[in-house]
Amino acid sequence: MRYRKLGSSELEVSEISLGSWLTYSGGVEADKTRACTEAAFDAGINFFDTANVYGQGAAETAWGDILSSRPRDSYILATKVYFPMSEDPADQGLSPAQIAKQIDASLTRLKTDYVDLYQAHRFDPTVPVEDIVEAFQKVVQQGKARYIGFSEWSPEQIEAAIDIAGPDLFVSSQPQYSMLWQAPEAEVFGLCSANGISQIVWSPLAQGVLTGKYKPGQPVPEGSRFASAEMAVSKDLVYSDATLQAVQRLVPIAEEAGMSMPTLALAWVLRRGEVASAITGASRPEQVHANAAASGVELSGDLLAAVDQALGDVPVTEPTPAPGAQPGVKHR
Numbered sequence: 001m002r003y004r005k006l007g008s009s010e011l012e013v014s015e016i017s018l019g020s021w022l023t024y025s026g027g028v029e030a031d032k033t034r035a036c037t038e039a040a041f042d043a044g045i046n047f048f049d050t051a052n053v054y055g056q057g058a059a060e061t062a063w064g065d066i067l068s069s070r071p072r073d074s075y076i077l078a079t080k081v082y083f084p085m086s087e088d089p090a091d092q093g094l095s096p097a098q099i100a101k102q103i104d105a106s107l108t109r110l111k112t113d114y115v116d117l118y119q120a121h122r123f124d125p126t127v128p129v130e131d132i133v134e135a136f137q138k139v140v141q142q143g144k145a146r147y148i149g150f151s152e153w154s155p156e157q158i159e160a161a162i163d164i165a166g167p168d169l170f171v172s173s174q175p176q177y178s179m180l181w182q183a184p185e186a187e188v189f190g191l192c193s194a195n196g197i198s199q200i201v202w203s204p205l206a207q208g209v210l211t212g213k214y215k216p217g218q219p220v221p222e223g224s225r226f227a228s229a230e231m232a233v234s235k236d237l238v239y240s241d242a243t244l245q246a247v248q249r250l251v252p253i254a255e256e257a258g259m260s261m262p263t264l265a266l267a268w269v270l271r272r273g274e275v276a277s278a279i280t281g282a283s284r285p286e287q288v289h290a291n292a293a294a295s296g297v298e299l300s301g302d303l304l305a306a307v308d309q310a311l312g313d314v315p316v317t318e319p320t321p322a323p324g325a326q327p328g329v330k331h332r
């Protein structure tokens with residue numbers, strides 16, 4: 001496993017990291033959650049990404065139980081705040097009171113005194129950006145987080161926050177980024193780079209679609225993420241047969257290059273120096289090992305051109321899964 005510096009921080013994160021959305025919040029059983037997490041350590045993964053909202057705290061609790069038996073400095077832990085945590089309308093967003101309350105709740109569930117990275121899961125336009133920045137600065141001053149990041153902020157929101165915070169507060173940006181969702185390259189990558197902020201990208205396998213296992217016109221493989229009725233609807237909404245056909249055109253390209261489809265997809269996002277880590281999900285430990293193998297794999301110019309050609313003008317749609325696909329899980 002190779003490691004990359006996370007923005008202007010002192011953190012060196014593994015190129016492949018492990019996230020817990022839709023998996024370790026209940027979708028994947030406790031023993032498999034433990035096995036996937038152990039597999040991550042075995043593979044050299046040191047970076048773990050969760051959020052308060054994943055399973056309304058359940059994902060943080062699961063990792064709190066597992067990770068707290070390891071030395072705290074043997075892993076880099078990231079969580080997030082923003083999405084609603086209860087029916088109470090005040091229990092969401094980025095108000096100073098909510099950030100102060102949610103960081104404490106996350107630390108309790110994660111069984112640790114600090115997270116390495118605390119991220120705004122989205123921007124909150126209802127709170128003055130000065131107040132958001134000050135609230136995150138306070139979390140750092142209190143020693144509850146070492147660094148701050150954000151997820152899916154627009155270039156304008158990023159600029160507004162940096163104008164107030166200066167160059168030192170934010171070290172990471174977490175956008176969706178994959179062969180099937182390339183939008184952040186246009187503006188977010190450059191702006192962040194110029195300000196010492198790395199990308200840590202989510203759904204780099206397009207939720208498994210880029211492994212090639214979903215074949216156009218064929219039944220969804222049993223036990224896969226899109227096999228449940230609600231997630232199948234979500235897949236149909238965002239991944240058309242044309243997209244699945246384009247993914248199938250990548251299969252011979254990967255084969256010819258002697259690499260697996262997950263390796264091709266993950267090495268593709270890591271080809272960009274702005275990306276510090278590809279945050280993968282895994283429902284089984286074998287997937288963790290398969291995905292970790294992408295670290296250090298270089299893609300030639302010819303290979304990248306072949307990928308572009310294979311993708312063609314594939315319709316790229318932001319794949320936002322349907323809400324309610326798993327009980328108690330917010331699909332974000």
Ligand SMILES: NC(=O)c1ccc[n+]([C@@H]2O[C@H](COP(=O)([O-])OP(=O)(O)OC[C@H]3O[C@@H](n4cnc5c(N)ncnc54)[C@H](OP(=O)(O)O)[C@@H]3O)[C@@H](O)[C@H]2O)c1
Nearest residue numbers: 019020021202203204205206207208224225280281283332
């Ligand atoms: N900031 C945000 O708003 C946001 C949003 C979404 C996600 N995230 C973060 O990003 C992380 C990753 O998201 P994601 O889970 O959608 O990522 P992903 O890596 O694109 O998809 C992961 C899923 O693909 C399947 N898979 C993974 N490796 C495979 C392999 N080698 N072979 C076959 N299938 C494989 C597994 O599902 P099955 O085995 O069930 O098919 C796995 O759960 C999340 O856990 C979270 O930390 C952040």
